[in-house]
Amino acid sequence: MENASAINEFELDRNNGIYRVLFETSSDATIIIDALTGQIIDCNREYELLTGFKHENLVEMKIWETHTPEQKRKCKVIMRKTLQQGYGKIGFDNVGVKGIVLHSEGKGRTFIFNGKKYIQISIRNSTDEIQRKQELEQKVKERTRELKDTMSKLQIYSQKLRKLTREYLRAQEDERKRVAIELHDRVTQDLINLCHLANELKEQSNSSIHIPVENVLNRAKNALVETRNIMKTLYPASLTRYGLIEMMKQELGNLESKSGIHTRLKDNQPIKLDPIIETTLYRIFHEALLNIEKHSDNARNIWVAIEYQSGFVTMDIKDNGAGFDLKSVSAKDPGGLEGMRQRAELVEGNFNLESSPGKGTKISVQIPIHTSNEIIR
Structure with a gap:
């Protein structure tokens, strides 16, 4: 009788047109509760869909009876805090009528009507949103794992590429060394012999051919200098012997002198x-x-x-x-x-x-x- 009396008192105003429009057309599940007893006084269609109960059943229940046994205590705690503070946040994970886990969140606030305290709760079904968030988090985790795997592979490929590059450079330097040695053993020796022959010819010939022989000698000497410069560029042997800094000092000194x-x-x-x-x-x-x-x-x-x-x-x-x-x-x-x-x-x-x-x-x-x-x- 006490519950019926509370409902009848609230019925005095629930037929108000504005109240009905706002209450019934709300996209959130809305429920009115007796603040002292937890008795459900009224609810809209969205709350019926959220809980799986019909309106005529809900108005005979206390708010915590719409939750699973595991969450009844949590519901009572939230109700108590809402009464103490005048407002409170709502958040539940319920098993629906078809065995589906439903996530809901919302806010509750107290108000007084005809000298009696009530609690209005607006609840939003956040199941789809949470599922999307969970799916997104799962995708992020999967992409993160894929990225880590890719980065690991890239690191291995980078190391292999570094090794191949160094092997290529070493092979290139070996080839340069081989060419430099060939120049030394063949071209420079021939040029040195040519210089000796030109000198001998110059000494043994008469003055009429001194100038042509001198030209040949100078060209041979210049070719010898250029060949040695090419050999040095191809294979700087002193770099291995003396090191980079000493080689740089030597070349800078030569440049200063020249x-x-x-x-x-x-x-x-x-x-x-x-x-x-x-x-x-x-x-x-x-x-x-x-x-x-x-x-x-x-x-x-x-x-x-x-x-x-x-x-x-x-x-x-x-x-x-x-x-x-x-x-x-x-x-x-x-x-x-x-x-x-x-x-x-x-x-x-x-x-x-x-x-x-x-x-x-x-x-x-x-x-x-x-x-x-x-x-x-």
């Missing part, structure tokens, strides 16, 4: 580098000096710096020559610059070029230093 350009080399206690890296740095350095000598007539100073830090070796080569407009230089063969870039990239390095008319040129190379005990599978 051209009068002032040079300066700075390095911070060099470590022993992989021979491939040393060779790469030397060849870029050597090509840079050739470019300065050929194309920068106004250069009076060259600064070279090598630094070893944070797993990288960095080489900077700077001159105060005429410089040039980078936009006007062909990307295909800009005086050996593209070759330098390719050499750096073959050992996973970076190549950077800075220049502008009247402000000189700066070449920067940065190459990672890999540990010598790295295992390639």
